[in-house]
Amino acid sequence: MAQVSINVQHEDFDAGAELDALSGNGAAGAVASFLGYVRGGDAGGILAMTLEHYPGMTERALADIVALAQERWSLLGVRVIHRVGRLLPGERIVFVGVAGSHRGEAFSACQFIMDYLKTQAPFWKKEETANGAHWVDARDSDDAALARWRP
Amino acid sequence: MAQVSINVQHEDFDAGAELDALSGNGAAGAVASFLGYVRGGDAGGILAMTLEHYPGMTERALADIVALAQERWSLLGVRVIHRVGRLLPGERIVFVGVAGSHRGEAFSACQFIMDYLKTQAPFWKKEETANGAHWVDARDSDDAALARWRP
Amino acid sequence: MSITILYFASLREALGVEREQLSLPPGIRDVARLRVWLLARGEDWAPLAAPRIRAAVNQVLASDATTVADKDEIAFFPPVTGG
């Protein structure tokens, strides 16, 4: 049975420590992970990003997504951390790490979880720029990414 | 132009620090990574794993693989670390991290680099178990994983 | 029938409402009927009519046909953009 841990939190986290925990001291041969950041610097002059979520449903949606991944692949560990609240450019937003025996299942499950999270988990981003704040639009490419997992 | 860094070394590395460096303080929105470990514990009673390589060709092969990935995807950073020498169960063997603007290209390029590394880069694994040492056989599934990137 | 309704993100801001406790008349059996009833309260509620607005019933994504029952928690929100 895969070890699953999901957190929705404002606090930052230590990605290296999360990877170490996923490897289970060598029980897993392969760990694939994804980190999403608040883009900064030249990328559209973002001053800050506020992540709103739907408490309760968020955790439930993430648990459902991870359970779907576990039905498809044999996994040894799954870790999901999603931050909420106001974050600055360069800050981590999301971490998804998947441990498996081989790299194929770890990569696929990690990408699957991200694609579902992007389209099914109730988080919303509001960007602050020099021209004011606006809600980020959903991207059609995220729906397309999801579609390829469907039978 | 993507920042590329490749190391073949015996020493361990800090995966968290590598991820932080790849994010470029928010210049990249997405970092996908893979970590491979010496499997330990119950997995076949491996006592140690020795990684032999072909000095010179290894670095060249990895650079060629990363260049191929850069031809296919627009990447912001690529980091490859492969350890050689004798490693114990639970130790890191390989790290591939790819930074991009969006997750699709980061995931694809990371998996592409791993699939090529597994089949084209001159590393060889020798396992020590209670029954003696033996060279690890190449897996057909690795050739299959490579095939899907070909036109 | 008494329900709680939550609004999130741009929809919450457009409506100026985060949460409502409502007593519904009989016959509001599903999400589609609930939405029509909410919209009938006046044009301030027009943002709720946008087809892109999603619904959840008891914290699970819902469709127009999803049943609405007493004590349910219903949420309306725009497409999600986390990750």
Add this chain to the structure above:
Amino acid sequence: MSITILYFASLREALGVEREQLSLPPGIRDVARLRVWLLARGEDWAPLAAPRIRAAVNQVLASDATTVADKDEIAFFPPVTGG
């Protein structure tokens, strides 16, 4: 024509040789001909005949048809298993 040959991993162990400096007779123009010539030295070299054995010329993966020239570094090895 003088070349260096390197052997790696299980092939190196099977042959008991890690590296050779060789002067080749004329006519050994490609990897296929080089392999035949090396095998002709005696049955100790039989492990080199296995079809799974790969070759590299000057640190680039090679095929049977890859040209061999003076001062080249040729390597023979089993399928790789890193990562």
